[in-house]
Amino acid sequence: MSENDAAARNATSNAVGDDDSNVVPPGMIRNHLGLIENLIMTEIDWEKRWRKGKDAAWQMGTVHPMLQKYYDSMVRGRNNCRVLVPLCGRTLDLQWLVEKGHTVVGVEFVEIGVVRFFAENHLEYVVEPPSPTLPGKAKIYSSCEGRLKIVNADFFALSRDVLGTFDCVWDRGALAATNPSNYSRYFRVINDVLDDSGVWMLDSFDFTNPDFHGPPFRFNAKSIEDSLGSNYDIRQLDYFPNLAEKFKKWGLGNFYEMVHILTKKRGSGDSAHPLP
Structure with a gap:
């Protein structure tokens, strides 16, 4: 802390x-x-x-529609990818990706969410023995068959030394939940653990209400380009209005959801740190 x-x-x-x-x-x-x-x-x-x-x-009762719709754009025909799901909560996306044949690592700071995920999905788990690479009081909850792990830790304290590297990152609102003052720290972790040939699929939001205090926080296409364009090739897959009833209750008059695919530019490699 x-x-x-x-x-x-x-x-x-x-x-x-x-x-x-x-x-x-x-x-x-x-x-x-x-x-x-x-x-x-x-x-x-x-x-x-x-x-x-x-x-x-912020939790869905189903697998995220954008993950299902653009899954092929993320995995690009690859089997048994290592997939990172930052700030995963108890999302059903984790088990869905495992059932697709991938090895999945979620990260969630609040332990209640980790325990609830395994209980609600009727999955047996073990808590792995402490490791010298784990920061602070971090724990790793692992499914008994080993294809799914949730790291109960501060995301900003993690690195490839702890997590390894990933073929895919599925960002299902993690950036939208991150305080803007921590964007630089968030990007540094993603950049460190994403393989040079990896794919970062980012689901983010846009809205116009200066009085709304997130999360979720606004991070639109211009923000993505300005913050990450120097080190990533960026492709927008979708942009659509999604003014659900709950957003209206929060005082929002408009709400747009968007999906982008980001891949590291050649030569950016491990030394690239967006927003230094």
């Missing part, structure tokens, strides 16, 4: 769970889910959302 997150935990310990209060402490907001949390979300805020059962706001 960073110093900022530790300070936030101490400063807001009395406010956590006090969502019925009419008083919002300085430096905090009442979010679109009705919870009081830090203006810039911390680990403790995410934990709180899970404990309060608010994970339904």
Whole structure:
């Protein structure tokens, strides 16, 4: 945990769970889910959302439609890919990709989400013995047949030394959940673990409401090009309106979803670090 997150935990310990209060402490907001949390979300805020059962706001009850639609564009005919799913929560995408014949690694900081995933999918698991490469109190939950692992850890503390490298990254809203101040850190991890011939499939969002305080955060096609275009070839696969009822309740008047394929430019290699 960073110093900022530790300070936030101490400063807001009395406010956590006090969502019925009419008083919002300085430096905090009442979010679109009705919870009081830090203006810039911390680990403790995410934990709180899970404990309060608010994970339904970002979890799907089905395999992600964009993964199903553009699966072939991501794997490109390859079998037994290593696929990374950052900030995976309890998504059904994990097991779906395993059933497609791939080896899948999810990363999720909140342990509640990891345990619930295995329970809800009736999968037996083991917690692997501690490894010197794992940061802090990180754990690896592994399905008994070994094709699926979920790393319970701070995503920003990971690297290829811990995770290895991947043929594919399926970003199903992980970037959209990342505080903009941490984009650089997020991109560094992805760039480090994505194989030079790998494919990063990115599902992101665009909307216009300056008063909406994410997540999800807006990261449109221009943002992708400006942030990643120097090191990645970028191809847009889809862009469509997706103003679901829940987004209207959050005060959004428009909401667009988009899918991009990113591949490393020749010569960018391991030394490329978008947004240094």
